[in-house]
Structure formats: structure tokens, C-alpha cells
Amino acid sequence: xxxxxxxxxxxxxxxxxxxxxxxxxxxxxxxxxxxxxxxxxxxxxxxxxxxxxxxxxxxxxxxxxxxxxxxxxxxxxxxxxxxxxxxxxxxxxxxxxxxxxxxxxxxxxxxxxxxxxxxxxxxxxxxxxxxxxxxxxxxxxxxxxxxxxxxxxxxxxxxxxxxxxxxxxxxxxxxxxxxxxxxxxxxxxxxxxxxxxxxxxxxxxxxxxxxxxxxxxxxxxxxxxxxxxxxxxxxxxxxxxxxxxxxxxxxxxxxxxxxxxxxxxxxxxxxxxxxxxxxxxxxxxxxxxxxxxxxxxxxxxxxxxxxxxxxxxxxxxxxxxxxxxxxxxxxxxxxxxxxxxxxxxxxxxxxxxxxxxxxxxxxxxxxxxxxxxxxxxxxxxxxxxxxxxxxxxxxxxxxxxxxxxxxxxxxxxxxxxxxxxxxxxxxxxxxxxxxxxxxxxxxxxxxxxxxxxxxxxxxxxxxxxxx
Numbered sequence: 001x002x003x004x005x006x007x008x009x010x011x012x013x014x015x016x017x018x019x020x021x022x023x024x025x026x027x028x029x030x031x032x033x034x035x036x037x038x039x040x041x042x043x044x045x046x047x048x049x050x051x052x053x054x055x056x057x058x059x060x061x062x063x064x065x066x067x068x069x070x071x072x073x074x075x076x077x078x079x080x081x082x083x084x085x086x087x088x089x090x091x092x093x094x095x096x097x098x099x100x101x102x103x104x105x106x107x108x109x110x111x112x113x114x115x116x117x118x119x120x121x122x123x124x125x126x127x128x129x130x131x132x133x134x135x136x137x138x139x140x141x142x143x144x145x146x147x148x149x150x151x152x153x154x155x156x157x158x159x160x161x162x163x164x165x166x167x168x169x170x171x172x173x174x175x176x177x178x179x180x181x182x183x184x185x186x187x188x189x190x191x192x193x194x195x196x197x198x199x200x201x202x203x204x205x206x207x208x209x210x211x212x213x214x215x216x217x218x219x220x221x222x223x224x225x226x227x228x229x230x231x232x233x234x235x236x237x238x239x240x241x242x243x244x245x246x247x248x249x250x251x252x253x254x255x256x257x258x259x260x261x262x263x264x265x266x267x268x269x270x271x272x273x274x275x276x277x278x279x280x281x282x283x284x285x286x287x288x289x290x291x292x293x294x295x296x297x298x299x300x301x302x303x304x305x306x307x308x309x310x311x312x313x314x315x316x317x318x319x320x321x322x323x324x325x326x327x328x329x330x331x332x333x334x335x336x337x338x339x340x341x342x343x344x345x346x347x348x349x350x351x352x353x354x355x356x357x358x359x360x361x362x363x364x365x366x367x368x369x370x371x372x373x374x375x376x377x378x379x380x381x382x383x384x385x386x387x388x389x390x391x392x393x394x395x396x397x398x399x400x401x402x403x404x405x406x407x408x409x410x411x412x413x414x415x416x417x418x419x420x421x422x423x424x425x426x427x428x429x430x431x432x433x434x435x436x437x438x439x440x441x442x443x444x445x446x447x448x449x450x451x452x453x454x455x456x457x458x459x460x461x462x463x464x465x466x467x
Contacts, residue, residue, distance in 0.1 A: 009186065009187065009188075009189070010128055012182050012186040012187055013124060013125075013128050013187055014125070014128075014140065015182060016080075016179045016182045016183055016187065017080075017121045017124055017125055017141065018140055018141055018144040019144075019175055019178065019179050020080070020083075020084060020117040020121055020179060021117075021118075021121055021141050021144045021145050021148070022144045022145070022147060022148040022175075023087065023114070023117070023148065023172060023175060023176070024114045024117060024118055024145070024148065025145050025146070025148035025149040025152060025306075026148035026149075026151060026152040026155070026156075026172075027056070027091075027110060027114070027152070027168075027172060028053065028056060028057070028152065029148065029149050029152025029153050029156065029280075029302070029306070030152040030153065030155060030156025030157075030159070030160075030168045030171075030299075031052065031053050031056065031107075031152075031156070031168065032053060032152075032153065032156075032280055032281045032284045032302070033152070033153050033156040033157045033160060033284055033295050033298055033299045033302065034156055034160045034165035034168055034295065035049055035050075035052065035053070035281070035284065035285065036284070036285060036288040036289060036295070037160050037164070037165040037295065038052065038100075038103070038165050041165065042099065042100040042103075044100050045416070046285075046412050046416055046429075047409060047412060047413045047416070048100060048104075049100075050281070050405065050408055050409050050412065051104050051409070052100075052103060052104055052107050053107070053281060053405065054402075054405040054406070054409065055104055055105075055107050055108040055111060056107045056108065056110060056111040056114070057111065057277075057398060057401045057402050057405055058108065058111065058211070058212065058402055059108050059109070059110075059111025059112045059114070059115055060111050060114055060115045060118065060398045060401075061211055061395065061398035061399045061401065061402040062115075062207070062208045062211040062212060063111075063112055063115040063116075063119075063208065064115045064118055064119045064391060064394055064395055064398060065119075065207065065251045065252055065391055065392070065395050066204045066207070066208070066251055067079055067083070067115050067116045067119040067120070068119035068120065068123070068251070068391040068394075069199060069200065069249075069251040069391075070119075070199065071116075071119060071120040071123060072123070072192070072197075073192070073195070073197055073198075073199055074192070075190040075192050076120040076123050076124050076127065076190065076192070077120075077124065077183065077187065077189070077190040078190055079116050079119065079120050080116065080117060080120040080121065080124060080183075081180065081183050081184075082113075082116055083112075083113045083114065083115070083116025083117040083119075083120070084113065084116075084117060084176055084179045084180055084183070085113070085176075085180060086109060086110075086112060086113035086116070087110055087113030087114055087117065087172070087176060088113075088172065088173055088176030088177060088180065090106045090109040090110045090113065091110060091169045091170070091172035091173055091176065092169070092170075092173055093106045093109075094106040094107060094110065094166075094169040095166045095167075095169035095170045095173075096166070097166075118394065119391065119394075121141070122141065125141060142313065142314075142371075143310065146306050146307075146309055146310030146313070147310065149306030149309070149310070150303050150306040150307045150310055151303070152299075152303075152306075153280075153284075153298070153299035153300070153301075153302035153303045153306075154296070154299045154300055154303050155168075155171070155299075156168050156295070156299055157294070157295040157296040157297070157298055157299025157300070157302075158295075158296050158299070159171060160295040160296075161294055161295045161296045197249045198248070198249050199249070200244075200247050200249055200250055200251050202243060202247075203240055203243050203244055203247060203250065203251055203252075204251060206236050206239055206240045206243065207236070207237070207240045207251070207252075209233075209236065210232070210233045210234075210235075210236030210237045210240060211233065211237075211399075211402070212233075213229040213230070213232050213233030213236065214229070214230060214233030214234065214237070214406075216229055217229030217230035217231075217232075217233055240252075251391075252391075252392060252395075253392070256392055259380060260453075260454075260457050261376065261377075261380040261454060261457055261458065262377055262380045264450045264451070264453055264454040264457065265329075265373055265376050265377040265380065265454060266377060266392065266393060266396045267396075267447075267450050268329070268333065268373065268447045268448075268450040268451045268454065269373055269377070269393065269396045269397060269400065270396045270397075270399060270400045270403075270447075271400070271443050271444065271446055271447030271450065272333055272336060272369060272400065272444060272447045273396070273397050273399075273400025273401055273404065274400040274401075274403040274404050274407070274440075274443050275336070275340060275400075275404065275440040275441070275443040275444035275447065276336060276340070276362065276366070276404070276440070276444070277400055277401035277404035277405070278401075278404040278405050278407065278408045278436075278440075279340070279343065279362065279404075279437075279440070280302050280305065281405070281408065282408065282433060282436065282437075283301075283302065283355065283358075284298055284302060286346065286433060287301065287355070289426075289429070290348055290426060290429065290430070291352070293352075301352065301355055301356060301359065302359070304356060304359035304360060304363060305359045305360075305362050305363040305366065306363070307363065308359075308360060308363030308364055308366075308367060309363050309366050309367045309370070311367075312363075312364060312367035312368070313367045313370060313371045314371075316328055316332075316367050316368050316370075316371050316372055317371035317372065317375060319372075320371065320372035320375045320376070321375070324372075324376070324458065325371075325372030325373055325374075325375040325376035325379070326372070326373075326376050326451065326454050326455045326458050327455060328368050328369070328372040329368070329369045329372045329373040329376065329451050329454075330448070330451045330452060330455055331368050332364075332365045332366065332367070332368030332369030332370075332372070332373075333365070333369050333444065333447055333448045333451050334365075334448060335361055335362075335364060335365030335368065336362065336365040336366070336369065336444050337441060337444045337445055337448055338361060338365075339358055339361040339362040339365060340362075340437055340440045340441040340444055341441050342354075342357075342358055342361070343358060343437040343440075344434050344437045344438050344441065346430070346433060346434070346437070347430070348426060348430060373451075374393065376454070376458075377393055404440075407436060407439055407440070408436055411432050411435050411436045411439070412432045412436075415428055415431060415432045415435070416428055416429070416432060
């Protein structure tokens with residue numbers, strides 16, 4: 001049973017968790033804006049440059065499940081605190097990175113810290129606040145995430161333009177220290193949901209390298225090594241799923257996917273995030289390299305999409321409670337297909353208005369899809385699997401982000417061959433951009449089919465209940 005805390009202690013916990021929730025999307029979105037400056041500073045080609053945000057996502061995708069389970073066993077506050085400490089330390093080291101390869105490693109370690117924060121933040125709120133009032137605090141948590149997504153491009157653009165790209169990492173340090181102070185000075189309680197249970201070391205040791213093999217294999221898919229890594233990674237994931245089905249204390253409950261609705265919902269989330277997560281990395285590079293727009297202006301344009309998601313999502317979630325999440329998710333993913341198809345028509349001299357319209361469409365579509373689809377997924381899972389289901393759904397999101405960046409790395413490394421982008425290579429850059437957006441459009445169409453099947457499945461269930 002969770003201990004009852006006074007209002008002041010609960011407030012400190014809420015502040016610590018929402019600051020942590022802000023830092024994760026802020027870091028990722030501000031990093032996107034600073035990539036061209038980092039590339040110029042270190043003289044990087046596009047393939048190496050893309051590894052900086054990719055390893056950040058990779059660490060989150062590979063580690064969120066194990067750390068979520070660790071929090072249940074060893075203490076959610078403990079894992080959250082270690083995560084904030086790691087993130088803050090490696091933010092400082094990233095700010096003084098002497099080379100791109102150090103920066104890539106430090107970015108991976110930041111992602112590791114973020115995975116610990118993200119894996120335990122919502123679980124801590126669930127432990128502290130009673131069932132009747134959790135919705136309000138979850139709403140505050142979601143708002144902080146989208147404030148991070150919204151402010152990241154603008155603040156990151158401002159800092160990069162005026163103080164250099166290293167300043168975006170320095171910005172994290174005082175916030176990290178505030179969180180650490182709150183935890184040690186004001187929060188004395190920890191929450192352990194599975195005290196005495198064993199941690200699934202065997203499954204974890206198979207899961208983490210399998211995810212890494214798949215990603216790296218995608219970037220070198222035309223080589224023998226790439227094919228071997230992909231086959232090994234996929235085989236490892238299949239072995240992991242087999243082991244989890246018989247494990248006494250699994251980090252991933254296969255029972256969640258035995259029903260059609262959660263399977264279709266999570267599959268659609270994976271495909272939508274695969275088709276959209278890298279879009280704004282590409283648009284950022286396009287605006288600054290091809291259109292020669294300043295980082296700050298690019299950041300303002302990039303902020304349109306998360307701002308609209310932040311504004312519309314609460315209304316979409318509330319509406320999904322009334323009419324069901326699946327129909328709204330279907331409208332959202334269809335709009336996403338439209339936006340991605342529009343992006344295939346980008347040219348060297350495309351109007352900025354066109355880019356802004358693209359941001360509006362993808363912002364509205366994401367808002368209509370995300371919270372209603374989450375509502376549908378969680379509503380189709382048994383109560384006893386809520387914790388594992390939440391971590392699993394988050395893993396689908398991060399895995400989609402990971403695959404999205406892998407596709408970018410694959411296409412650009414194939415067509416540009418690791419060369420730096422200068423005016424003589426703009427044609428190849430634009431070709432790579434169009435091919436990538438075409439692939440994303442096809443993937444999103446597949447996701448649309450899954451959502452459509454989910455709508456049909458829920459409709460048939462409703463008819464059976466009526467009969």
C-alpha cells in the first residue's frame with residue numbers, strides 16, 4: 001500500500017516529475033535544431049550527424065522496459081533519481097565534448113538517464129495521488145511533455161543562434177540540480193511495487209543487444225555485417241518474447257497482446273511513430289541547409305506541430321471518452337498520411353507557408369491519434385497489467401522513433417555515401433528527402449489499415465453487447 005503524503009510533499013514530487021518530463025522532449029527537440037551547427041563545428045557528414053539524436057532515442061527504446069521493472073523492484077524514486085543524476089552529468093559532458101564521437105556517446109548516456117526518468121515518472125504519480133484525482137495530475141504531466149516539445153525548437157534555436165549549440169546542454173544542468181535537490185531535501189519516501197521479486201536478467205540481456213543490432217543493421221543493410229546484425233536482432237527479439245511468455249517475473253507481459261484491440265492499437269502506434277518521428281529532424285536540416293533559415297526561425301516553424309498537439313490533445317482525449325478513441329485515431333492517422341504525402345513534394349524553393357501548413361496538418365493529426373489511441377489501448381487491457389501495459393506502449397513509441405531514424409540513416413547513407421552536404425549535393429539531399437518521405441507515407445498507410453481493423457473489431461464487439 002502506498003504511503004499517504006501531505007500536500008506539500010506531494011507538490012514537491014509533482015514538481016520533480018514534471019520537470020523531468022519536460023527535460024526529455026526538450027532535449028530531443030532542441031537537439032534537432034542544433035544539428036546543422038554541430039555538423040559545421042565538427043565537419044560531420046549527414047550520416048554521422050544523425051547518430052547524435054539516434055543514439056538518444058536508441059537508449060530510451062532499449063532500456064525503458066528494464067528500468068521500469070527495476071523501479072518496481074528496487075524503488076521508483078531511486079531509479080528516477082539515478083536517471084536525473086546521469087542525465088545532468090552527461091549534459092555537462094556533452095556541453096564540453098571535444099569531438100563528435102564523444103558527443104554521440106554522451107548523447108547515448110543522456111538517453112539512458114532519460115529512460116530511467118520516463119520509466120518511473122508516471123508510476124511515481126500513480127503511487128502518490130489517489131485514483132479519483134490522478135487524471136488532473138496526468139494532464140499536468142502530459143502538458144509538461146508538450147511544453148518541452150514546443151519550447152525545445154524555439155529555445156534551442158535561440159540558444160544555438162546566440163550562444164552556440166553547447167548552450168542547449170548547459171540549459172539542462174540547473175533544472176537537473178533543482179530536481180536532485182527536491183528529491184534529497186524534500187522527498188523521503190520511496191515506492192516499491194514488487195518488493196522481493198526477481199529481476200529478469202536473462203530477458204534483459206537478450207532484449208537490449210537485440211534492439212541495438214536491429215538499429216545498426218539497418219544503417220549497414222547493404223553489407224554482409226548489416227544483414228547478419230538484423231537477422232541476429234530479430235532472432236533475439238523472438239527469443240526474448242518466447243522467454244517472457246514462460247518467465248515468472250517478465251519485464252514484458254505477452255498476455256497483453258493476446259487480444260486483438262491492444263495488438264492493433266500498439267501496432268498502429270509503432271507504425272505511426274516510425275513514419276513521423278524523424279520528420280522534423282529532416283525538416284530542420286532542410287530549412288537550415290537548403291533554405292538557409294536561421295536556427296531560431298527554424299525552431300519557431302518546428303514548434304507549430306507540438307503546440308497544436310498540446311492545445312488539442314486534452315479535448316481529443318475528453319472526446320474519446322464520449323465517442324470512443326478508435327474513430328478519432330482513424331481520422332488522425334488518415335490526416336497523417338495526407339501530411340506525409342504532401343512532404344514528398346518538397347523542393348529547394350518550396351514556400352515556408354507550405355511547411356507551416358504541413359506542421360498544422362501533422363499537429364492536428366497527431367493530437368487526434370495519440371491520446372485517443374492510448375485511451376483505446378489502456379481501456380482494452382486488464383487492470384492487473386496496467387503497469388506493464390504502460391511501459392510496453394511507451395516502448396512502442398520509442399521503438400517507432402528508433403526505426404524512423406534508422407530509415408533516415410539507411411536512405412541517406414545509401415544515396416549520399418556519408419558525404420557532407422554542400423550546394424553541389426543539394427540535388428542528392430532532396431532526392432534522399434523525397435524517398436524517405438515516400439517510405440514514411442507507405443508505412444503510415446499500413447498503420448491506417450490496422451486502425452481501420454481496430455474500428456471494425458470494436459464495432460463488432462459493441463453489436464454483440466447490444467444483442
